[in-house]
Amino acid sequence: MASSKNVVFDIVGTLVSYDYLYNAIDHRLGDRLRAEGVKPSLLGQAWMETAEREYTNLSISGRYQPFAKVLEALFYRLLWMGGIKEPRNFASPEDLAYIMTEYQSLTMRPGAAECVKKLRDAGFTVWAFTAADLKRVGGYFEKAGVPLPAENLLSCDSVGIGKPDLAAYKPLLDRLTSENEGKKPWFAAAHMWDVSAARTAGFKGAYCTVLEMEALTNLFGEMDVIDATLPGMADKIIADQAAF
Structure with a gap:
């Protein structure tokens, strides 16, 4: 019998860190x-943010x-926008291939694996809804020792509609x-734009500040749960669900 308690996670940026990309x-x-005069981590963040916008x-x-x-196509544009006058002389195709x-x-x-374990131990079914390709995201879970069933892993690629379009x-x-008698599922993310859109669509919203630090609820609206850590966010989801 399916669980009546469901948490849908954004993955890249939320459970998965960008640090490996920035280090590359x-x-x-x-x-x-x-x-x-360009800090590598700032270039990486600007590149990622610009790719999310153009996507x-x-x-x-x-x-x-x-x-x-989209991310790969924007690389040389971001170098130019960062003040590099001759981006394609500055970085070779081999440099880009390595980074990608x-x-x-x-x-x-x-804390990501602990977060997922806490929720599963409390009877929640964990889902992933990502803009990334399914094989890569499934690999993140496998490497971390918290495998996710293929049927619980979904990508925007499958429907051709990107988040935060409410239709996604x-x-x-x-x-x-x-499937669960009208009970609202949770959507959890470290991107406020993502979880606030999911909450607008009808999910309960859980936000972790681990990526963005400031929730900016004055822009994005209130959340059902906010915490600075992923395990702490899981604890608050569990406690909130138990109250009903």
Whole structure:
């Protein structure tokens, strides 16, 4: 019998850290970037944020593209926007290929496995809803020793609609709600734009500040649960659910 308690996680940025990507940029281009006054981690963050924006823009205009394709395509543009005058002379195709390969090897955040275990031990079914490709995301769970059944792993690629379009959340929301007598499932993320959109669509919202530090509820609205750590967020989800 299916559990009536469900938590849907965003993965990359939430359970999975970007640090491995930033370290790869530093390893390959760090000295060159610092000579230009560009901090590798800041370039990585700007690159990721810009890719999320353009991914979303393509999706809402009906021209969906997989996120990794968008990320790779924007690399030289971000170097130029960071003040590098000749981006394609500054970094070679081999540099980009190395960084993109390392991007496939991101790792779980400290506390992520504990977070998932806490929820499962409390009777929750854990789901993943990601903009990344399913094989890569499934690999993150396997490497961390917290395998996720393939049927509980979903990607925006499957429907060609990117988050935070409310239509992206609706199929899974409707399914989990209808299977569980109208009980609202949870959506958990470290991106406030993501969890606030899911909450607008009808999920209960759990936000972890581990990535962004400031919740900015004055912009995005209130959450059902907010915590600074992933295990702490899990504890609050469990406690909130037990109150009903």
